[in-house]
Amino acid sequence: MAASAHGELNADNIILLADSYKVSHYKQYPPGTSHLYAYFESRGGKYPNCVFFGLQYVLKRWLVGPVLTEAMIVEAADVYKLHFGQTIFNEDGWRYILETYKGHIPLRIKAVPEGSIIPVKNVMFSVESTDPKVPWLVTYFETLFVQVWYPMTVATSSRAQKEVIARYLGETADNIDSLPFKLHDFGFRGVSSVEVKLYISKLYKNVRKYCRS
Numbered sequence: 001m002a003a004s005a006h007g008e009l010n011a012d013n014i015i016l017l018a019d020s021y022k023v024s025h026y027k028q029y030p031p032g033t034s035h036l037y038a039y040f041e042s043r044g045g046k047y048p049n050c051v052f053f054g055l056q057y058v059l060k061r062w063l064v065g066p067v068l069t070e071a072m073i074v075e076a077a078d079v080y081k082l083h084f085g086q087t088i089f090n091e092d093g094w095r096y097i098l099e100t101y102k103g104h105i106p107l108r109i110k111a112v113p114e115g116s117i118i119p120v121k122n123v124m125f126s127v128e129s130t131d132p133k134v135p136w137l138v139t140y141f142e143t144l145f146v147q148v149w150y151p152m153t154v155a156t157s158s159r160a161q162k163e164v165i166a167r168y169l170g171e172t173a174d175n176i177d178s179l180p181f182k183l184h185d186f187g188f189r190g191v192s193s194v195e196v197k198l199y200i201s202k203l204y205k206n207v208r209k210y211c212r213s
Helices: 020-027 055-063 070-084 091-101 142-172 194-210
Strands: 037-041 049-051 107-111 117-119 123-129
Touching: 020 070, 037 142, 049 142, 055 107, 055 142, 070 091, 142 194
Parallel strands: none
Antiparallel strands: 037 123, 049 117, 107 123
């Protein structure tokens, strides 16, 4: 990920929201590549299932509607020229997207419903190119898409903890009616910034709303 000449990242410029090595990938695909398909899964871990959660935030924050502008392309061209010391940025490709799709991003994204409980090693969402002239978009946005690991981790851990609480409530209490109040979020002190806390709190509060056991 590259920053501007002032050392600050423009978080609204979707072209800059990628690991900088992604910028050169369009040059590395075999000649004639016209279609790409990628998917996201949990390869496994502490729990046998994962709570799929957070993709809608990513999509609505950065990829829904006309999200690409001329100013973003100009800024990205300047930033990446400074970053690489040479012209690698695919300015023509991004201008094609702007002119052809009026700032919309030509990708097809399919996903299981938010809050779904999915066994590990299963596809949770997929990303597919829809324009043979810009198939490289699929992997360009990988950096942004994999941000869902964080809300998924919080949701999955919270659900597992509630399962433990529910089990012991069942053994020691008359009922489990108090379960919704038995798990509290003290994560504020452990996150890297206030912004991260605000982001994850919104997701945490919705775990009860969306999780289907």
